[in-house]
Amino acid sequence: MLTESSVFGERDDQGTRDASVGIARVSVADAAALLPLRTPVVFTDASDAWPLHRYATPEYFRRVHGMHRVRVHGQECTLAALIERLERATPDDPGPYPCKFEIAKALRGLLPEVTPRFACSLPDRQGNPLIPQRLFGAVNNLEIFFGAAGGRFPYLHYDVMHLHAWIVPLYGAKEFTLYAPDQAAFLYPDPDVPWQSSVRNHHDPDFVRYPLLRNARAQRVVLHAGETLFLPAGWWHTARSLTFTISVAFDQLGADNWSAFVADVVAELNRNGAPAKARLLGMYLRALGPLLRACEFLGGNRSSYWGRR
Numbered sequence: 001m002l003t004e005s006s007v008f009g010e011r012d013d014q015g016t017r018d019a020s021v022g023i024a025r026v027s028v029a030d031a032a033a034l035l036p037l038r039t040p041v042v043f044t045d046a047s048d049a050w051p052l053h054r055y056a057t058p059e060y061f062r063r064v065h066g067m068h069r070v071r072v073h074g075q076e077c078t079l080a081a082l083i084e085r086l087e088r089a090t091p092d093d094p095g096p097y098p099c100k101f102e103i104a105k106a107l108r109g110l111l112p113e114v115t116p117r118f119a120c121s122l123p124d125r126q127g128n129p130l131i132p133q134r135l136f137g138a139v140n141n142l143e144i145f146f147g148a149a150g151g152r153f154p155y156l157h158y159d160v161m162h163l164h165a166w167i168v169p170l171y172g173a174k175e176f177t178l179y180a181p182d183q184a185a186f187l188y189p190d191p192d193v194p195w196q197s198s199v200r201n202h203h204d205p206d207f208v209r210y211p212l213l214r215n216a217r218a219q220r221v222v223l224h225a226g227e228t229l230f231l232p233a234g235w236w237h238t239a240r241s242l243t244f245t246i247s248v249a250f251d252q253l254g255a256d257n258w259s260a261f262v263a264d265v266v267a268e269l270n271r272n273g274a275p276a277k278a279r280l281l282g283m284y285l286r287a288l289g290p291l292l293r294a295c296e297f298l299g300g301n302r303s304s305y306w307g308r309r
């Protein structure tokens with residue numbers, strides 16, 4: 001049974017602008033009650049289902065996957081060399097962040113170690129063949145992040161196309177700063193990239209240049225190894241690594257963020273000067289919504305395996 005104190009456990013005291021409302025920390029057994037509230041939730045045990053949960057250490061990645069070649073900021077190296085570089089990093093010189101890779105491409109052998117997809121993150125429509133897959137060209141299906149203490153996510157954003165975000169630090173600790181969708185008016189969304197803030201250096205912002213930012217109500221939460229952060233569509237966020245971290249992240253498209261997704265697809269096509277395409281695709285996707293809902297009612301879009309994207 002959920003009570004307010006069991007749900008809102010953590011009070012955050014970092015920084016003066018934080019709202020004092022904690023983020024719920026719960027078991028996946030409570031997911032069905034909490035996810036429809038469309039508020040961030042930390043699941044303490046979702047990743048227990050993944051074998052990797054038990055041994056996701058830098059040593060494991062160096063030993064078992066270290067020979068894989070990865071590309072970071074345009075430079076290619078082995079994963080072992082990257083890990084060694086991040087281990088030498090200091091908070092003042094944290095090295096690149098995030099070093100993120102699509103698992104199916106860079107570390108394919110890892111897929112069974114991060115399977116099944118959590119039941120509470122289903123249904124997911126992204127892999128449905130009725131949706132043009134090129135819409136997800138810029139979205140990693142399932143990604144792994146490496147970072148050192150002091151590594152900071154480069155921009156404040158919500159996940160593109162209003163996808164729900166699931167972020168799972170499996171090693172180390174990471175601090176997230178979150179803003180509800182209704183705080184957007186204080187966050188200076190970039191008109192050309194509306195899911196990103198145009199605030200530069202947002203971890204230590206210039207309030208003279210961005211005065212509205214003072215009014216934004218932030219929530220901070222520190223995630224520890226094995227915990228999972230669910231961020232509903234449209235929640236602005238950024239992160240910084242407090243230690244060496246290894247995390248896995250993925251997105252979700254369901255019935256509840258479908259309209260926002262369609263609106264973003266249409267808006268992007270209009271911004272790119274393709275209004276006819278925007279109208280047609282918008283009509284198609286809007287008509288598809290009820291069909292996908294019916295298919296989900298019958299158990300569709302519920303694969304526990306990561307699709308091929």
Ligand SMILES: O=C(O)CCC(=O)C(=O)O
Nearest residue numbers: 098153159167238239247
């Ligand atoms: O874990 C992080 O550094 C943030 C990841 C994130 O928000 C993203 O990749 O969209």
Ligand SMILES: [Fe+2]
Nearest residue numbers: 158159165237
């Ligand atoms: Fe994100």
